[in-house]
Amino acid sequence: MKRRPTTPVIDVSNLPTTAFGQRDPLWWGVAGVMCIEGTMFALMLASYFYLRGGAHVWPPPGVIHPGLGITTGNLALLLLSILPMHLAAQAAERQDLAKIRLWLVVSTVLFVAFLALRISIMHRLTFRWDSHAYGSLIWTTVGLHTVHVVTGIVENLLFIAVLTRGPVEDKLMDDLRLNSMYWYFVVACWALFYGVFYLDPGLLGTLR
Amino acid sequence: MSAEPIGGLTSAEDFEAAEAADRRLLERTWKYASGLWGWFTEVDHSRIGKRYIVTALIFFALGGIEALMMRVQLARPANGFLGPDLYNQVFTTHGSTMMFLFAVPIMLGLGVYLVPLMVGTRNLAFPRLNAFSYYVYLIGGLFLYTAFFLNTGPDAGWFAYVPLSGPQFSPGKRVDVWAQMITFTEISALAVAVNLITTIFKQRAPGMSLNRIPLFVWAMLVTSFMVVFAMPAVMLSSLMLALDRLIDTHFFNPAQGGDAILWQHLFWFFGHPEVYIIFIPATGIVSAILAPFTRREVFGYMALVLSLVATGFIGFGLWVHHMFATGLPQLGASFFTAASIMIAIPAGTQIFCWIATLWGGHLRFKTPLLYVLGFIFTFVIGGLTGVMLAAVPLNLQVHDTFFVVAHLHYVLIGGAVFPLLGGLFYWFPKLTGRMLSETWGKVSFWLVFLGFNVTFFPQHILGLEGMPRRVYTYLPETGWGDLNMLSTAGAFILGLGVLVYLLNGIVSLAKGEPAGDDPWGADTLEWSVSSPPPPYNFQALPMVSGRSPRWLWHDQHPVVVGLRSDRREFLITNLLDAEPDHRQVSPGPTVWPFILSLGVGVTFILGIFTPWGLPIGAVPCAVALIAWFWPRGDQGHPLLKEKS
Amino acid sequence: MSWIGFHSVLHAHGIEAVRIGRLWWLMLSVCSAVFLLVLLATGIAVTRRPQESGLPGPLPPQGRLRRNRVVAGAIGLTAVTLFVLLIASVSTGRAVASLGASNATVIKVIGHQWWWEVKYQNPRPDRIVTTANEIHIPAGRPVLIELASADIIHSFWVPSLHGKRDLIPGHDSALWIEADRPGVYRGFCAEFCGHQHAHMGLLVIADPPERYAAWYAAQLRPPPPAAPLQQRGRQIVESAPCARCHTIQGSQATGSLGPDLTHLASRRTIAAATLPNIHENLSGWILDPQTLKPGCQMPANSLSAADLQAVTAYLESLR
């Protein structure tokens, strides 16, 4: 009698079809994106310190701190937005669609408020991207970060739309958790830039 | 994990009938549209991998033709074949093509093709992202060559040093073309890297614990990590350059607080790892070829894996050795010398392990093995000249001369292209189902090997005799004419060898002998499926019980059952031991990645002409992204209902 | 050697190049030995008839142990060899960096697209000598070359004397050189700098100290008075665009975009050590530099044959 060429040794038909966290491949995808962007932002900081190290006067003459209060308040808004994003992620774990939608709306409002405040801060700056290398660094970093915030807003709106219009697939719950994870990263990046830019001893010296 | 069969033993006849029915179902589930629509919606890793390989080979031929043009120009002193303007475009396009459009994509493309087959899964983790990566790469390459043929080819060298590449000294669009081509290829490479890492971490066949991963897959894993941490540097620097050129920022303008050396740091922080991104996959190919052609498991698995990882780490600490002539403090320079020299230890370890594999193997002198032997010969020379270059005093003499040109081709061609040619020869039967001609394979090898050494060995001497690189011509009195003529003659022999190789491929595609599943008696999983593999790769996922799984199988091999065939299911396993964890559904064909790549193309190409490129391009990109991710509920995922 | 001068790393004529040359020979011999050993091992491995079984799979255990030892030994030897090379490299680096002297001649070299401006520094402004593309130095004495760039990155390299050093805008630097014996040494711009990177050469002319002193004194003197034809040439130069770009002391030409021509006739070459300074080359250059050095920063000039002759004669009188 001919023998069959393969021997089944494992049966996987009972395994689940979704998983959260590191078990899910998408988690690794998002972590990879965070590594890539994190490296880019870190190199941006390295460039900042490199140019600062080579400069005679830092920041260049004419640069004035846009205000400790407004910049710190701006950061606080961003930090605050972590809370609803976290609650949305928790609701996703419970598959509680209504709650998810609620917290997404709240956080989106915070994001938009953050952006509005950011625009007014940039209006207060006494220099532009083409004034000097310092200006180029600040404006470019803020610009890159703003792209991320805008993406965050669009993503949230997209999720809200999907949750409203359906169909809602079970894997969307994990997507939502990853959306929150990515947002924490965006916030953390800005916290770092805030510290480096607005708490720079040279710049603090220009506070009136 | 037990190796006990599940369920009772069915008779072979029942089994065959059930299996045939299952195969028909799988075929229907994993079907792709044919024709043009199919081409734009394809998300299968093996077809996209093939596209990568073919596209990269076309760029290789273009880059090679440019190389021949340069060699003709340099054959005699004061030659008039290419003027300075054209020569500068040609050498820049040659270097950029070979690095960004040939070497990196072909290695990643080979990974895209082989990794899922080697780890025993049905597709990459993110099939649509994979399709997107390819289109972006293609757009970048087409863009560069369209510009090149419109006399707008980049002309500031493959590392485009500022201020030469800045707004003041390179008006016009040539450098912008370079910067955007870089951006396209980086996006593509980064996406592939994330895809490969995830696939290797989460989709290995049950039993393929970390210490059983094939060496080629290890090499792709380390490479992918290097891509993730190196490429952001060049994305950032080319962004800064583009902004300096477009909206008058001053990152690199010393008059306004910028710094020209910042560019060099950022570029080489990417540029040095880049050369290992090209080299490390090649070492994986060498290991993959050695096993079947010596009929031995590659000697020193652990040592080889550690060497790869060590190279990956140390590779990030060497970038300054490209900048010794900028004048560094003694101590700093010595550090980078020490680091650069240290990397010879993992490189040497690999060479020794391969020699130990040959020693005691039962060798079969087929073309792939010849290329591996040619690799050892050439790469060791190139590595040793690398060690010489790492010595600061000596570097100051030969930096930016033809000695460096010789080094870089010895390591790139000897170290990466030789294994690649051997590897493509080895996997050709799997890709196409046909064998290449062995005779013509050997002819091509000898032409390539001899031609290569005749071309590039004399360049060491030219460099020592004072010939700077990137010169479009030289004075007759320098006495460099004869060696240059020799080098040019060698380049034509080399070109002939490449041509023979390519023609062998084209002819065998139609006329080659049918290959069967496993023409070489190889050890890794890709040889256990048909040639070319079906879109679902494995009807039943294999179960792995050693480093050379196929050599441990006798007449029966253990497999996994229970994956559904009526939707595109695949198995997720855990990171360390590859124990089955859960099942997921792999997305099907879609046109949106292609549309998104067009959007990205519009954004960056328009961005050369106006800062409004970004907001304008963002619209189609956003539309495509939303359409891409919008769930349609047609992939078989369970649906959730609102709780009331 | 013709007018072009020595230009090989292997023909070292300066103390630093000699030291680096020694490092080169050390590296070459060690690396050749390593290469031959690798080749030998590979050769034996591929020709040897294996005693071990022919079944595919891992190497049998007895063979593995010995091989482990050999491979480990080779790795250890590699580490030791590399350490030796590192020491040799660092100590050569130190030795090379130790050249220097007080009271040395200081020469400022400024890179331009695609020629070298040369200024002999002196506390007394009237003793500063400005020339181009040719550097005279006293043989056997250390000389300090100060490097700066007027536009983009160039690299100063005279292979027979020393390794290269980049000229980077915003980062002025300096380099000591010394020629052991009199001779003509060719230099190159080694960093790619655009169209005429290939023709951005220079000559270092090492003279015995007395000859050097005489040359320096001659450079300080104004050029000799001109005969009638040359006077006409001078007027043309002063009225034509030439004066916008070139300086000729003792005339009204005071431009600074191109090389100083005050003692042009004392130079051996023109166009950044690209053409010997002979009559045909000079007049050809003045008429149409763009065919001789395409893309260079000097435009073609439309001069009548007579005017050209006068201008050339004038420039040839500038000794």
Ligand code: HEA
């Ligand atoms: C595949 C690509 C590749 C690889 C693998 C390497 C490998 C190495 N490279 Fe190379 N390199 C390039 C590609 C590569 N390089 C390119 C493209 C450039 C030019 C860029 C440009 O300017 O355009 C360059 C330039 C370059 C420079 C700068 C030159 C200059 O511009 O001045 C230096 C200087 O240190 C250097 C060093 C090294 C070293 C030390 C290694 C080591 O990794 C080599 C280690 C290997 C061995 C040493 C051989 C095997 C070992 C043994 C057999 C053990 C026994 C050995 C001893 C005891 C010594 N390389």
Ligand code: HEA
């Ligand atoms: C993987 C990378 C790679 C590869 C494979 C090559 C391949 C070759 N290179 Fe290149 N080279 C670089 C990377 C590479 N190069 C880089 C990074 C630089 C530095 C650039 C810079 O300074 O900015 C450089 C620079 C460089 C120079 C120095 C230019 C200068 O400084 O002035 C020279 C000169 O000889 C040269 C020659 C060659 C030759 C003869 C080949 C040959 O191997 C080519 C062989 C292939 C062929 C000849 C093609 C055969 C095909 C056909 C004949 C076509 C058939 C057509 C169809 C089937 C349709 N290269």
Ligand code: CUA
């Ligand atoms: Cu100046 Cu090259």
Ligand SMILES: [Cu+2]
């Ligand atoms: Cu390097």
